Amino acid sequence: MASTRGLRPRGHPVFAAVYDLLGRAAEQELLGAERRRCVAACRGRVLEIGAGTGASFPYWLEAARAGRLETLVAVEPDPHMRRRAAARARRLGLKLELLPAAAEALPFPDASFDAVASFLVLCTVDDPARALAEVRRVLRPGGTLAFLEHVRASGGGAARWQRRLQPAWQRLAAGCRLDRDTIFAVSAAGFAELDYRTRRLPFPIYRLVTGTARRT
Numbered sequence: 001m002a003s004t005r006g007l008r009p010r011g012h013p014v015f016a017a018v019y020d021l022l023g024r025a026a027e028q029e030l031l032g033a034e035r036r037r038c039v040a041a042c043r044g045r046v047l048e049i050g051a052g053t054g055a056s057f058p059y060w061l062e063a064a065r066a067g068r069l070e071t072l073v074a075v076e077p078d079p080h081m082r083r084r085a086a087a088r089a090r091r092l093g094l095k096l097e098l099l100p101a102a103a104e105a106l107p108f109p110d111a112s113f114d115a116v117a118s119f120l121v122l123c124t125v126d127d128p129a130r131a132l133a134e135v136r137r138v139l140r141p142g143g144t145l146a147f148l149e150h151v152r153a154s155g156g157g158a159a160r161w162q163r164r165l166q167p168a169w170q171r172l173a174a175g176c177r178l179d180r181d182t183i184f185a186v187s188a189a190g191f192a193e194l195d196y197r198t199r200r201l202p203f204p205i206y207r208l209v210t211g212t213a214r215r216t
């Protein structure tokens with residue numbers, strides 16, 4: 001039976017309703033291109049964790065049309081996000097399996113995917129170490145983790161202000177944390193060949209990392 005761990009039955013209806021609108025400019029200016037880079041690193045049987053409203057789905061469709069995608073599975077624990085993702089997939093004509101599950105309890109056997117993608121999710125999961133252990137478990141040896149995540153400022157006034165704003169931000173942004181050190185977490189989870197680049201975003205998000213790592 002599938003685990004209910006980490007599911008969010010009540011979810012965040014308001015956040016889900018405004019998510020695409022709030023992100024539209026950033027998607028056009030920066031995030032869309034970074035999503036495309038991550039998708040290009042994935043081949044074969046692919047899992048996307050925390051798919052949200054399906055903002056990455058147009059890029060998966062491109063990959064499917066280019067013959068780079070064998071199957072796409074996405075998990076999303078919030079029912080309001082998931083409903084929007086399902087509607088977007090239908091609109092696009094994207095074939096995928098969309099399941100209610102949290103990254104910390106993935107309902108898949110070991111080594112079932114060639115690649116796992118995480119877009120702006122490791123900032124929000126309750127337990128990043130547990131989520132990354134699950135991602136590692138479901139990836140085949142040699143498989144790819146592709147990620148686009150915002151991470152904490154490395155120090156100074158920006159880091160101080162992120163810590164101050166954290167409680168209010170977390171409430172407004174459906175649990176998102178400004179202070180995650182995701183690059184460290186990926187490395188600590190035992191991934192190898194970590195390759196990433198950092199982009200600057202407007203405060204309070206501040207630093208965006210796009211990269212890949214290999215499951216050993």
Ligand SMILES: C[S@@+](CC[C@H](N)C(=O)[O-])C[C@H]1O[C@@H](n2cnc3c(N)ncnc32)[C@H](O)[C@@H]1O
Binds near residue numbers: 049054077081
């Ligand atoms: C900032 S949104 C990003 C959505 C989407 N990945 C994107 O790129 O637009 C964070 C997403 O992570 C989901 N999420 C929260 N906790 C999660 C968990 N434990 N496992 C998987 N996804 C989770 C949220 O429901 C939300 O859809």
